[in-house]
Amino acid sequence: MSAPDLQQGVEGYAALVRRYHRTLDLVSDAGLRELPRHIADGQRYARLIERVAGPSATVVDVGSGVGLPGVVIALALPRAQVFLVERRRRRTAFLELAAAQLGLANVTVVGDDVRAVEGVCADVVTAQAVADLATIVELTRHLHADPCYVLSRRAEGGPGSLAAVWRAGGLVGDGQTGAEGLPAGAEVLEEPLEPRGSLVAVRLPGGSACQSSA
Template sequence: MADPWDGDPRLPVFFGDAWPAVEAFHAFLADEGELRGLVGPREVARLWERHLLNSAAVVPFLPEDGLIVDVGSGAGLPGVVIAAMRPRAQVMLVEPMERRVTWLLDVVERTGLANVEVRRARAQELDGAVVADVVTARAVASLDKLYRWTTPLVRQGGSVLAMKGARAEEELAAAAGVMRSLGLVDGRVHEVTTIAGTEPTRVVSAVRGRGARVR
């Protein structure tokens, strides 16, 4: 089954200078993603809207440069899309599973992205080793767990951006106590539409307060 977005002229316009890398990433996912266990068989026909455009929804909340750490990168979503759309930033893709790390290294080679580092680790293992401007995560864990794992990796004044589903508001409310204990402030849910006709993506943002100490 073909992806209805294939060949849509709005895609290269939307991605702009990132288009060659994003298009190469899409082609690699379509060709080998299912075979290598990165995406399910039903996902191949909806890679653009459900995965690549969905991943791009987080980009407006990111700085142009600095260190962006994507935890639980898996197939490279959203990390590879971020790296393509934020070429001046350094993007670290953090993934604990060896076969996925191998895939991510292959993606970097295939796309030619020069601003990507692939690190085999769990987020918790990088405490003290990484100071990021932003940490991103997509479909990794509930917000309370995610915040415990990722807040130590973010500089004071930096942010954690989590891509969530329809229950984002509920998750954010449930994580309020954890946020207070970690010094995370200004938790918000943003609904983002990338191209007209796509389903909105929910991006949950939180900021590590200045002077906060992770306990």
């Protein structure tokens, strides 16, 4: 998507959040004030996804809420297939409305717990303010392609050890390690976010031999 088209899409999305945030109880007033920053973070997610998995990746966004970062990813990467997984009905209704209003043919809204999702082969899993990275890996392991990148925001001063992530991904106990002591085939990328914290991407090998539904 060209920069002007992306900007127009982002502005349209922000307008929808502002219009419906009270009616559908989407975000607090404080959260609404932080919307520009969250959208900017979503664009960082999209750039990192394109870097590690390409512009046509299948992305599962866990606990999409009002669509952050999932809707922004779908806007920025129109060739990607983006599954927005959200259990709460009001937010699911908003996500469906936003996808229709913004013309996001690459979005599928899933109104269910991510553990119940089937038939999707995720090149990338994203989550923001849902759970710690290891829990996200554990909840979505049945959807992982080989490889799968799991992206999440990590708070400043957050736990640095990734041992729990490797356990959740089934990568502990195989006796195989690669460079820098990581499990064979694993990789960790981390980029700073404003004003604090970082975006972490973990590459997990050995996912399910699944077929993409995209």
